Amino acid sequence: MTDTVTLTIDGNQVTVPAGTTLLDAAAQIGITIPTTCYHPTLTANGLCRVCSVEVEGARTLVSSCVAKVAEGMVVHTESERVRRSRRTILEMLASAVDVSEAPEIVAQMQQYGVDAGRFAGTERREIPLLDDNPFYIRDYAKCILCWRCVQVCAEDVQHTFALNLSGRGFETTIGTF
Numbered sequence: 001m002t003d004t005v006t007l008t009i010d011g012n013q014v015t016v017p018a019g020t021t022l023l024d025a026a027a028q029i030g031i032t033i034p035t036t037c038y039h040p041t042l043t044a045n046g047l048c049r050v051c052s053v054e055v056e057g058a059r060t061l062v063s064s065c066v067a068k069v070a071e072g073m074v075v076h077t078e079s080e081r082v083r084r085s086r087r088t089i090l091e092m093l094a095s096a097v098d099v100s101e102a103p104e105i106v107a108q109m110q111q112y113g114v115d116a117g118r119f120a121g122t123e124r125r126e127i128p129l130l131d132d133n134p135f136y137i138r139d140y141a142k143c144i145l146c147w148r149c150v151q152v153c154a155e156d157v158q159h160t161f162a163l164n165l166s167g168r169g170f171e172t173t174i175g176t177f
């Protein structure tokens, strides 16, 4: 097995260690792929799909924060198909939760020309504010279900495993047992 892999990202050839994600391979040549659920110090779970890119020959877009490089891969990080997908994902996110206090997401919405009202009229996650302890306020109306808090509470940091998803479908929130 070779230790390195050479692929092409947006027309640029790059050689990286085998096992590198497409997100990290792109970063090595100065290409920033937008992410929402991903955090560099946590296990990536590929939940939001904002980081999806187009790989020639692949039927569907792939999440670059979890997809690994392969020899000869040809990747497009800003094709029209990719941009349309990101726009729709962000429009759906903005229709479901209040992202106004998430500057990175607001910037992505501007970058991809998001029409925040495209899914207006669809249900919004209206969850009462929880101010029930001295340490922090929980406002799940702003929770994008990125899973990072669950990951921190579990094997990535705390090993407490107190948090998990609670409820189903549109009613899903982060909760304790």
Ligand code: SF4
Binding pocket: 142, 143, 144, 145, 146, 147, 148, 149, 150, 174
């Ligand atoms: S509460 Fe957890 S899942 Fe929701 S946005 Fe914050 S870190 Fe992400």
Ligand code: FES
Binding pocket: 034, 035, 036, 037, 038, 045, 046, 047, 048, 049, 050, 051, 052, 063, 064, 065, 066
């Ligand atoms: S950042 Fe890759 S799936 Fe969310």
